[in-house]
Amino acid sequence: MxxxxxxxxxxxxxxxxxxxxxGSKSITNRALLLAGLAKGTSRLTGALKSDDTRYMAEALRAMGVAVEEPDATTFVVTSSGRLSAPANPLFLGNAGTATRFLTAAVAMFDGTFVVDGDEHMRKRPIKPLVAALNALGVDAEAPTGCPPVTVKAAGGFRADRVVIDAGLSSQYVSALLMAAACGSRPLDIELAGTAIGARGYIGLTIASMEAFGASVEQPTPSTWRVLPTGYKAADYHIExxxxxxxxxxxxxxxxxxxxxxxxxxxxxxxxxxxxxxxxxxxxxxxxxxxxxxxxxxxxxxxxxxxxxxxxxxxxxxxxxxxxxxxxxxxxxxxxxxxxxxxxxxxxxxxxxxxxxxxxxxxxxxxxxxxxxxxxxxxxxxxxxxxxxxxxxxxxxxxxxxxxxxxxxxxxxxxxxx
Missing domain, CATH: 3.65.10.10 (Enolpyruvate transferase domain)
Known part of the structure; x- marks a missing residue:
């Protein structure tokens, strides 16, 4: 070619x-992250191997997670349940899922994490997610409103409720949902207004979280409550x-x-x-x-x-x-x-x-x-x-x-x- x-x-x-x-890109990158946040060994089958999922896998490896690829559609992920600050910025190409999800996830641990991407990713907005992290007591900044994002993590969120503008992307909500299960207290995530880009992907996120042992409630159509369950390693098939x-x-x-x-x-x-x-x-x-x-x-x-x-x-x-x-x-x-x-x-x-x-x-x-x-x-x-x-x-x-x-x-x- x-x-x-x-x-x-x-x-x-x-x-x-x-x-x-x-395999589904959306589900593969959710499952990779959740397996990286779970203590033990998870086997992900039917997975997508592509640029976007490769960037997620490489980022997890850079943070101390073992990610093996025994065949063309399987990831075997072994983790302590914690992400360690990497020596270098996490480069995620133009993978929006990996960039948004990891920006929130790294806030639950300790150290300085820089989440970055290519010239295209550096034009994609992430300001609403950074603002939500700031409201949760996380030291995070993205001076241009787009990547790179610097997160000076100090062990998680400092509040039990956050309001987020998800009009640009449901990925902001998904990022907070997945991170919150690693916290020390329940977290309520509430939409600012009713607009949300591609709400159906929230359902994908919650289903993936539950497969790894999380518990999410929905008190209202615009509010989700995540319990501090942490994650358990799992075998998971991706559609x-x-x-x-x-x-x-x-x-x-x-x-x-x-x-x-x-x-x-x-x-x-x-x-x-x-x-x-x-x-x-x-x-x-x-x-x-x-x-x-x-x-x-x-x-x-x-x-x-x-x-x-x-x-x-x-x-x-x-x-x-x-x-x-x-x-x-x-x-x-x-x-x-x-x-x-x-x-x-x-x-x-x-x-x-x-x-x-x-x-x-x-x-x-x-x-x-x-x-x-x-x-x-x-x-x-x-x-x-x-x-x-x-x-x-x-x-x-x-x-x-x-x-x-x-x-x-x-x-x-x-x-x-």
């Missing part, structure tokens, strides 16, 4: 076959990644094929699986789709919408502007490179002016992925129907789905470049 560019050749036939998506599955579901409906991913849609617990309901309506997707609770599926849906019978407006997606890149801008840019006017940004809404006649045309377009795995993977779908779609920096899919191009190839898709 050319590291700089990859042109997708439309297969011209329905895509059929069996592809097993990788396939629903966000990765969206590309395969979309490829199936776009080409009229049949792709068996080995897991029934109803068996997914991740929020992005809800996108399957909209894909099932293709080419008659609704005029408006609220993406607030399935944010990582929006790039897939937006590219699919380009081939819909009627235009689609995506709302509730303002948080996409602070993901690995500004995904609203990346989507509108890429779609308009395929055909001018195909997408319009209206405030933080994205309107895709669907045109089923695009299929079968030759419309050469270089797609700038902005080093964002989801932009690369979603625009590859356009190449299944339109000639001349070239993905720039195709290797960025390694962030969450290193075998993506191989998966499409196994279904009969060919590439140049």
């Amino acid at each position: 050319n590291k700089d560019r990859l042109t997708v050749i439309p297969p011209g036939h329905p895509l059929s076959g069996k592809v097993s998506p990788p 396939p990644d629903a966000s990765a599955a969206t590309y395969l579901w979309a490829a199936e409906v776009l080409t009229g094929g049949r792709i068996d991913i080995g897991t029934a849609t109803v068996d997914f617990t991740q929020p992005d699986a809800k996108s399957h309901d909209f894909m099932a309506k293709f080419p008659h997707m609704p005029a408006e789709i609220d993406g607030s609770q399935m944010q990582d599926a929006i790039p897939t849906l937006a590219v699919l919408a380009a081939f819909n019978e009627t235009p689609v407006r995506f709302v509730g997606i303002e948080n996409l502007r602070v993901k690995e890149c500004d995904r609203i801008r990346a989507l509108s840019t890429g779609l308009n490179n395929i055909r001018p006017g195909l997408a319009v940004e209206e405030g933080d809404d994205l309107v895709v002016n669907a045109d089923p006649a695009l299929a079968g045309q030759r419309l050469p377009a270089d797609i700038d992925t902005f080093a964002d795995h989801r932009i690369a993977m979603s625009f590859a779908l356009a190449g299944l129907k339109v000639e001349g779609i070239t993905i720039l920096d195709p290797g960025c899919v390694a962030k969450t789905y290193p075998a993506y191009w191989d998966a499409l190839g196994s279904l009969g898709v060919k590439f140049e470049g």
Whole structure:
């Protein structure tokens, strides 16, 4: 594979076959951290091995946790239940989950921890989480409002209640939830207002915590109470990644094929699986789709919408502007490179002016992925129907789905470049 560019050749036939998506990134990084916070040895199976999870595993190793990888989908984590201050800053690339989760977790121990990332991560906001940690008596600072974050930890939280603004990301709440179980007292975490990005991921967090022995109560819809149980080592199986599955579901409906991913849609617990309901309506997707609770599926849906019978407006997606890149801008840019006017940004809404006649045309377009795995993977779908779609920096899919191009190839898709 050319590291700089990859042109997708439309297969011209329905895509059929069996592809097993990788394990869930969201669940893998939660389970890795929880296993690192648990005393004893945990075995995580079905796990994702990708850039994001590698950064989490390396950070845990740097803090004294043993993380072994006996095969391609297993982590064996052995920990004393404590994280030790590392000799150097923790470098987490552009892994938002690892960065947010570790920023809170390290506060429960002792010493100075610096949580940092690459140039993209240094543009992603973390100020609300740092403010919450400050309110809990933790000496934490992020001068730019983004990483790097310096945490001078002194054994945990000093209060039993905190209010957090989670409008930008539910990961702030998940980070506090997971850390709080390591405390010495119960902690109430309350939302400031009702807005929360991708609330469904809170459910994933709590389910993972409970698998490692934690106890979380929810006195109100906007308040969670975490008991100071600590964590127990556990064997934990991780379900396939629903966000990765969206590309395969979309490829199936776009080409009229049949792709068996080995897991029934109803068996997914991740929020992005809800996108399957909209894909099932293709080419008659609704005029408006609220993406607030399935944010990582929006790039897939937006590219699919380009081939819909009627235009689609995506709302509730303002948080996409602070993901690995500004995904609203990346989507509108890429779609308009395929055909001018195909997408319009209206405030933080994205309107895709669907045109089923695009299929079968030759419309050469270089797609700038902005080093964002989801932009690369979603625009590859356009190449299944339109000639001349070239993905720039195709290797960025390694962030969450290193075998993506191989998966499409196994279904009969060919590439140049």
